[in-house]
Amino acid sequence: MEGTVVRRVIPSDNSCLFNAVGYVMDHDKQKAAELRQVIAATVASDPVKYNEAFLGKSNEEYCTWILDPEKWGGAIELSILSQYYGREIAAYDIQTLRCDLYGQEKKYQERVMLIYDGLHYDALAMSPAEGAPEEFDQTIFPVNKDRTIGAVENLALNLVKDANRKRSYTDTANFTLRCGVCQAGLIGQKEAVEHAQATGHVNFQEYR
Template sequence: MRVRIRHPQGSITLTNLQAEYTIAQLREAIAQAIHITTPQSIRVSGGYPPKGFTDDSATLQACGLRDGDTLNVTLTETTNVPSPAPVAQTTTTTTTLPFDPQTMEAVQMRGGILRVRHDIQVANELRKVIAACIGENPAIYSDVMLGQERGKYMEWIQKSSAWGGAIELSIFSQHFGIEIDSIDVQTGRIDKFGEGAYAERVLILYSGIHYDAVGLAPTIDSPPDFDQTRFPVGDDALLPAAQKLAEILRKKHKYTDVATFTLKCQQCQKGLKGEKDAQAHASATGHTHFVEYE
């Protein structure tokens, strides 16, 4: 089994793993490859949104890992990770484009390049997660909390035109067991979901309409599957870098001004302008299904 490993100092590829290896054995293999003497300080996660693998006795096959997968590695201790030796068989060498802060929508920081990743392929699965959670917890997600009848909300949120918000991010935080930090591109405001409850976090940027993931890429031209998307909450350099990334996008006006954008109510086809107009229309009619249009 060949598995890519994205770690704090770059990336490696392990080529001799077996499906029956346990997570403990995987950590030992990673520790040897990146020259760490304490395998127990290694935290491994994978998938999207990424989940941590915490059961040391579980096999790679039982965890759903397959040949060619990419895993993210973080360290629970402050440890300097030396660059892998160039002669090691598990090391991959990458040529990279020069980083140009004037033209690229990215922030260079220790360990890689922080950038926005647009991934619409997982949207349908995430919508199903929301609907399932709401369906399983009627006492928490009542009609009053949702602003409409639960069944209609569950049906609506699974449509591609639906907008997610605080309710959905709160659900994701609990479902995936991770803090979610959302940064508003237009205002720079940071909203945290699951703050203080989890050891790791993911970052997203809110552009007024859409939420996009933030990933730490080893190089400016590396593919998304090499990204690290799960970070220790104690990483003090990460959030300022993400705010700087939001500032770059704000200066390029890569956001939608919700006070002035135009909408259409899908239920009555009425044209609306701005979030305030949409809220007034929803209060007067009970309609809540809007789409943006030019």
């Protein structure tokens, strides 16, 4: 198989997860609003499965929350989108080198890949050559009988390991943030979340 796995950067606008999924599924980086609707509709349609214990908020609250373009997606949203598209979604975490596979239990025949740096999702694609235009990207891969995607998987893991060696991730437990509204200094995601809940401020900048 000729080619190389490349990271396609998705804009950092709080909708990176949705736009990364849009890119690997449909070659479209502008799908966030549509995919948020899909998720809200899925959750609303099954309040028994998507209950407060599962979502961390009431079903109705969650549906309003996920439609807000400022809110980030995570594991719940990836599992719903995997189901919606009928494909596995592999999300590689740069810091831990872990790969979370969504939709695995459904034995889907195809897989797409994302990469996560602790705060942000980008898309992974197979390109015929370094620097080739995005229209030549392959983003959907057949899953083999052994439930892997063959050589592509190793190439993806090598790219993730390389990003890890360069420390191009955010350690969300220990990173330092400053609130863009009141300039308060905060450490880690936990303090940022608490600050946001207490003040309503959600504009944080990382600083070293």
